[in-house]
Amino acid sequence: MKILLVEDDLSSGKLLSKILKNHHYAIDLATDGLTGLELASQWSYDLYILDVQLPKLDGISLCHRLRAQGKTAPILMLTGKRSNDDIVTGLDAGADDYVIKPFDANRSWNDNRR
Numbered sequence: 001m002k003i004l005l006v007e008d009d010l011s012s013g014k015l016l017s018k019i020l021k022n023h024h025y026a027i028d029l030a031t032d033g034l035t036g037l038e039l040a041s042q043w044s045y046d047l048y049i050l051d052v053q054l055p056k057l058d059g060i061s062l063c064h065r066l067r068a069q070g071k072t073a074p075i076l077m078l079t080g081k082r083s084n085d086d087i088v089t090g091l092d093a094g095a096d097d098y099v100i101k102p103f104d105a106n107r108s109w110n111d112n113r114r
Contacts (some may be wrong), residue, residue: 001046002026006036006062007078008054012101016049033057040066045073052079052090060093067094 003020007013008031017027028043030036033054040048048066052059063075077090077098090098 002028002044003047003049004028004030004036004039004043004045005049006030006033006054006059007049007051008032009051031055033059033062036062037065040071041069045071047073048075049078050075050095052077052081052086060089063090063093063095 003025005013005017005020005027007016007029010031013029013031017029020027028039028045030039034056036048036050036054037057048063048071050059050062054062057065059077059079063077066075074096075094077093077095078101079086079090079098080101082100087098
């Protein structure tokens with residue numbers, strides 16, 4: 001499975017990339033929305049993980065553009081924005097799910113193995 005992770009916090013992006021790679025996923029990391037859009041235009045991905053607050057092109061706009069390009073792979077919004085309005089905005093943009101930071105990656109992986 002090939003994943004595009006768009007996260008502007010490089011340390012968080014590297015940590016999440018490492019966790020996903022340890023679970024045998026192929027990861028491309030972009031640190032801004034425009035780079036994420038360019039990668040998505042050049043390659044096929046099985047999953048998009050997008051931060052909402054990104055430089056150059058925010059995650060909501062990126063999500064809209066991916067869907068407008070006909071991308072049908074799941075989109076997961078990963079953000080610190082937690083209000084109900086924020087969640088609805090992300091889902092209305094075309095995201096399939098919305099995960100609020102911070103999260104416990106180890107717990108999430110272990111819960112899915114049960």
